[in-house]
Amino acid sequence: MAQVLEFKLPDLGEGLTEAEIVRWLVEVGDVVAIDQPVVEVETAKAMVEVPCPYGGVVTARFGEEGSELPVGAPLLTVAVGATDASSAAPGDDGAAAEEPSGGSGSGSGNVLVGYGTGAPAARRRRIRPERSTASAAPAAVSAPSRPAPVAVAVGEVNGRQGPVAVVSPLVRRLARQHEIDLRGLTGSGPDGLILRADVDSAIRQAGQATEAATRTAAEPVVAEASTAVASPSAAGAAAPATAERIPLRGxxxxxxxxxxxxxxxxxxxxxxxxxxxxxxxxxxxxxxxxxxxxxxxxxxxxxxxxxxxxxxxxxxxxxxxxxxxxxxxxxxxxxxxxxxxxxxxxxxxxxxxxxxxxxxxxxxxxxxxxxxxxxxxxxxxxxxxxxxxxxxxxxxxxxxxxxxxxxxxxxxxxxxxxxxxxxxxxxxxxxxxxxxxxxxxxxxxxxxxxxxxxxxxxxxxxxxxxxxxxxxxx
CATH class of the missing domain: 3.30.559.10 (Chloramphenicol acetyltransferase-like domain)
Known part of the structure; x- marks a missing residue:
């Protein structure tokens, strides 16, 4: 029976708390070997290929290319011990197993470039299900069950007390700096996990709302001044362009x-x-x-x-x-x-x-x-x-x-x-x-x-x- 293990984005060192997915090196259904690179990420320091500490069949990937993930967020799941498509499906054991601490036969525990067991990388191949299971296998592959994200803050959500799904301390600090209430956000990550992109979006929306309010308050004064000095042809002029905001990241x-x-x-x-x-x-x-x-x-x-x-x-x-x-x-x-x-x-x-x-x-x-x-x-x-x-x-x-x-x-x-x-x-x-x-x-x-x-x-x-x-x- 296959055991589904969850591989989380590891701590890449030097105090880095997040990374951007640049390119996936494996697809769902591929067979991976222990310590085989599975994704290329960009940190604030460099481009890094991240190896997977488990060997088996990839059952799910979390995060699209170009998206940012905090350290500790789910990266992918691997069915260890699977020999065919049916055993690769995470539904066999009902839930993703906890990650082993290392040293077991299922994985090396080494997740940084340059480290690992030195086992030869297996040639990538895709497990194709039989015709009779074609309709059931993709659903199982695309939605593996796994532990809920860590809840690190508690607040009132929709009128009741409940957890706020935030993993990254960087996200919480960013929200505090810009006075963003995390309880009012809907996370775009797995199981509603609030990512930095969600906070950045809320910051932009708050800035646009403030700018709109300021512009609305100034409209009577601007209109009065325009009536005095502008020609009739200026009435159809385009509205002034808003300032471009570029996130300081990477x-x-x-x-x-x-x-x-x-x-x-x-x-x-x-x-x-x-x-x-x-x-x-x-x-x-x-x-x-x-x-x-x-x-x-x-x-x-x-x-x-x-x-x-x-x-x-x-x-x-x-x-x-x-x-x-x-x-x-x-x-x-x-x-x-x-x-x-x-x-x-x-x-x-x-x-x-x-x-x-x-x-x-x-x-x-x-x-x-x-x-x-x-x-x-x-x-x-x-x-x-x-x-x-x-x-x-x-x-x-x-x-x-x-x-x-x-x-x-x-x-x-x-x-x-x-x-x-x-x-x-x-x-x-x-x-x-x-x-x-x-x-x-x-x-x-x-x-x-x-x-x-x-x-x-x-x-x-x-x-x-x-x-x-x-x-x-x-």
Whole structure:
């Protein structure tokens, strides 16, 4: 007899509370193996393929592509031990079984990418029912029974006391912030579960109602003014367009939260300097010329600047730290995990080059190129986007000279690099045209004072102007 197990959206780590379904990898009726990826979701960090910890026949999926699900919401159900269509139907045992804690023969218990039992993935095949059961099987597949969603709030519904079906604490907080009464909402999730989309819809409706009330109150005044100054032909003019509202979620929402937290928690300061990068550009050209036409990948300017940063952090370790606000302690970090800002179609992301202090310019450049390609295709894992200790931001690619970067919380500093372009410069006492770049350092004033920050930035500028300075630390 088949046992129907419910697989819920797992906690994907890094404090994420929800995910958007991008693409289902299985259909109802498919046979799946333990740890086989069943759905591709997008979190605020990255695109993730979620493997199922059970092996069996998929009997139901919850959530359409493009919809958001909170962590802990039902994702799909699997009939474990089914060998044909009739045993795959959840009606055999009357209810979905509770998820095992792991370690049993029915599933691995591992639900994150990169984890699992290592069992070979079974080739997908669809279980097709016999003609005699064609009318009964689909109904059973499409409506598996399962435990009711967790009720985490109680209120009066339709004149009586009853549970309010809300799973996600994010949904409850969002409702409180916008003064939305959850008792008056009808959830669009399974068994009336109230999702974030339901609260967002209520917020939009409340905003439209407020706007309509304001417009109605203002209509007499507008009409009187229009009568005095408008021509008769203006009577048929179209109504003004309403403002567009774009939800802050996904990558854009994660960026907004991190930048807001940085500004609210970190007392930052910025210093900057112009540097003559002519010698650095000449050194890069010489490196790439020495490698020959088939001598491997070219060394990028970003890779050279990254190597300069690791050398500077070795001299000024105060900037490779973080602040433990609860303990009121500065935590000096032993290694440099260098983040670099990368603009993608999904938004701004910061991939991290692990152990950058142990790499040379060529190794750093190769890792930057690899992570950049993953970022462009949306295949960066959460682990590749977290754990940075210092960030390098090359906004010069956008054609701008300078900026005041916002620190990537919880780091202590960020170096910004403007465009390198020909400018008049006094060189050896004479005016000349040189390749000039502006460098900006934003730092957490709690971890050091201006003297340390200035020393760091001056050392970086010296290495840019005279790359031979860097040879002392190699």
């Amino acid at each position: 990558v854009r929402g994660a960026v907004a939260d991190k930048l807001s937290r940085s500004r609210s928690e970190i007392p930052d300061a910025t210093c900057w300097v112009d540097a003559d990068a002519t010698e650095l550009m000449a050194a890069r050209a010489a490196m790439n010329a020495a490698s020959g036409p088939s001598g491997g990948p070219k060394v990028s300017v970003l890779a050279l600047l990254a190597r300069i940063c690791t050398a500077a952090l070795a001299r000024y370790p105060e900037l490779n730290s973080t602040v433990d606000t609860a303990a009121r302690e500065i935590v000096r970090l032993p290694g440099v995990h260098l983040g670099f800002a990368a603009q993608t179609e999904r938004g701004l992301v910061v991939p991290v080059v692990r152990d950058a202090h142990t790499r040379n310019a060529e190794s750093i450049g190769a890792e930057i190129a690899r992570l950049t390609e993953l970022a462009r295709t949306g295949k960066l894992s959460p682990a590749q986007l977290t754990g940075g200790t210092f960030t390098l931001n090359n906004y010069g690619v956008f054609g701008v000279d300078g900026s005041t970067p916002i620190i990537n919380h919880p780091e202590a500093a960020m170096l910004g690099v403007g465009r390198i372009m020909p400018k008049p410069w006094v060189h050896h006492g004479e005016l000349a045209v040189r390749q000039v770049v502006q460098l900006s350092l934003t730092f957490d004033h709690r971890v050091c004072d201006g003297g340390t920050a200035g020393g760091f930035l001056r050392y970086v500028a010296d290495c840019v102007e005279q790359p031979a300075v860097l040879l002392r630390t190699l």
